[in-house]
Amino acid sequence: MAKLYVVGMGPGAEGELTARARAALEAAEVLCGYTLYVELLRPLFPGKDVHATGMKSELERCRWALETARSGRSVALVCSGDAGVYGMASPLLELAGEVPGVKIEIIPGLTAALTGAALLGAPLGHDFCVVSLSDLLTPWETIETRLRCATEGDFALCLYNPASRHRPDALRRACEVLLQTRSPQTVCGLARRIGREGESWELLTLEELRTAQADMFTTVFIGSSRTRRIGGRMVTPRGYGE
Amino acid sequence: MAKLYVVGMGPGAEGELTARARAALEAAEVLCGYTLYVELLRPLFPGKDVHATGMKSELERCRWALETARSGRSVALVCSGDAGVYGMASPLLELAGEVPGVKIEIIPGLTAALTGAALLGAPLGHDFCVVSLSDLLTPWETIETRLRCATEGDFALCLYNPASRHRPDALRRACEVLLQTRSPQTVCGLARRIGREGESWELLTLEELRTAQADMFTTVFIGSSRTRRIGGRMVTPRGYGE
Numbered sequence: 001m002a003k004l005y006v007v008g009m010g011p012g013a014e015g016e017l018t019a020r021a022r023a024a025l026e027a028a029e030v031l032c033g034y035t036l037y038v039e040l041l042r043p044l045f046p047g048k049d050v051h052a053t054g055m056k057s058e059l060e061r062c063r064w065a066l067e068t069a070r071s072g073r074s075v076a077l078v079c080s081g082d083a084g085v086y087g088m089a090s091p092l093l094e095l096a097g098e099v100p101g102v103k104i105e106i107i108p109g110l111t112a113a114l115t116g117a118a119l120l121g122a123p124l125g126h127d128f129c130v131v132s133l134s135d136l137l138t139p140w141e142t143i144e145t146r147l148r149c150a151t152e153g154d155f156a157l158c159l160y161n162p163a164s165r166h167r168p169d170a171l172r173r174a175c176e177v178l179l180q181t182r183s184p185q186t187v188c189g190l191a192r193r194i195g196r197e198g199e200s201w202e203l204l205t206l207e208e209l210r211t212a213q214a215d216m217f218t219t220v221f222i223g224s225s226r227t228r229r230i231g232g233r234m235v236t237p238r239g240y241g242e
Numbered sequence: 243m244a245k246l247y248v249v250g251m252g253p254g255a256e257g258e259l260t261a262r263a264r265a266a267l268e269a270a271e272v273l274c275g276y277t278l279y280v281e282l283l284r285p286l287f288p289g290k291d292v293h294a295t296g297m298k299s300e301l302e303r304c305r306w307a308l309e310t311a312r313s314g315r316s317v318a319l320v321c322s323g324d325a326g327v328y329g330m331a332s333p334l335l336e337l338a339g340e341v342p343g344v345k346i347e348i349i350p351g352l353t354a355a356l357t358g359a360a361l362l363g364a365p366l367g368h369d370f371c372v373v374s375l376s377d378l379l380t381p382w383e384t385i386e387t388r389l390r391c392a393t394e395g396d397f398a399l400c401l402y403n404p405a406s407r408h409r410p411d412a413l414r415r416a417c418e419v420l421l422q423t424r425s426p427q428t429v430c431g432l433a434r435r436i437g438r439e440g441e442s443w444e445l446l447t448l449e450e451l452r453t454a455q456a457d458m459f460t461t462v463f464i465g466s467s468r469t470r471r472i473g474g475r476m477v478t479p480r481g482y483g484e
Contacts, residue, residue: 016260019258022261084356085367086368089364094472094477096472107360108356108360110260117324117326118331118350122332124326124372125329126380128372129369129370129395137480146397149392149395150371150395153388153391154387155371231338235332236332238379239379
């Protein structure tokens with residue numbers, strides 16, 4: 001029985017890998033993951049065996065990783081960002097019961113909420129919510145309810161999957177929900193292609209965000225009522241007493 | 243003018259440092275931070291100058307870092323976990339206007355929501371909220387409102403600062419708010435001393451969590467209605483369609 005590492009690789013830049021993630025990727029006999037992410041890692045581990053598959057084949061990939069580990073080859077199942085946040089740790093653990101006995105180690109990594117926030121300033125300096133706008137696995141009504149609850153609680157928000165080819169208007173729809181109760185002047189930010197070639201970021205208002213361009217490599221930050229633009233950065237104060 | 247790095251060091255274990263954080267700590271002439279965190283790093287950087295101060299002197303520490311960088315010495319302002327999540331990036335950026343021209347780089351790190359989740363399984367596999375129970379800088383009513391909104395939106399929750407000597411009952415009070423609408427059988431988890439000597443974790447129900455022991459080194463996870471105990475781990479499925 002070999003080991004199965006579920007590894008959060010961070011945004012893709014070599015510098016954002018933790019030492020523990022790097023050691024697991026070194027130790028594994030084969031790297032398994034979505035083609036794009038595996039390709040980002042390949043230059044760091046030349047000669048390493050790779051099992052790369054396309055999007056939407058996550059469950060197949062988890063099964064392959066479990067079976068491969070059971071057969072005696074150690075595997076690193078690679079996730080962009082963190083292993084747990086919309087990552088593979090969850091479906092893998094759900095399936096692990098079907099392939100008993102495999103030793104699983106989950107290795108956290110920097111998710112886009114953290115790496116994007118660091119680019120913009122400190123938008124998540126106080127309580128926050130993370131919401132995915134993908135309705136692939138979640139009904140849109142659930143997403144909308146969560147956006148309403150987050151804004152009612154005056155949370156700062158980080159939005160994942162703000163758009164895709166099949167959902168070009170998800171971000172606009174989300175902004176319209178938020179604008180029902182949150183000021184159009186709310187400080188917001190976009191981080192694009194974090195840690196990769198073409199990385200960029202910008203600050204804008206919630207009203208401007210409504211019509212902003214976003215894609216699957218964009219992470220969106222929406223301030224609370226206390227978030228401010230300070231020296232060109234987006235800053236949510238740590239508390240109400242300062 | 244020298245550089246000021248605000249560095250998320252992760253939980254404290256050497257393996258959880260990113261390469262970028264490590265390089266910044268190497269590059270800085272002086273490490274500045276809360277005594278406990280600086281002491282965790284000292285063995286990795288022997289001989290490095292250190293400016294360590296106690297808790298509650300955060301603003302003084304930010305000013306010292308800004309002034310030191312302005313005077314021409316590069317500084318790494320060290321944060322446990324991430325630099326942005328309840329970290330020093332926010333107060334530092336608020337104060338930076340008073341000391342103009344210092345070049346600030348924020349370097350993200352693994353916050354306890356991610357490292358604790360990886361220990362427990364995948365409690366944050368879908369939308370989640372992060373809430374601090376510390377009422378030092380936030381009125382308790384605001385905390386309670388956020389807990390209500392988070393549970394109304396059926397978010398998974400990660401709670402920071404669940405207790406301290408001066409707030410021994412914060413976790414019990416929070417659980418009582420959540421129990422008004424969320425099942426007492428909700429899957430919950432505690433992670434203690436993540437990445438440090440004495441690290442431990444356990445799963446329990448929300449009802450059991452109400453009377454559980456927590457301290458300032460404990461991170462608390464509360465499942466959504468969809469979170470399950472699978473193979474002894476806490477797992478929140480990634481979506482509603484699977």
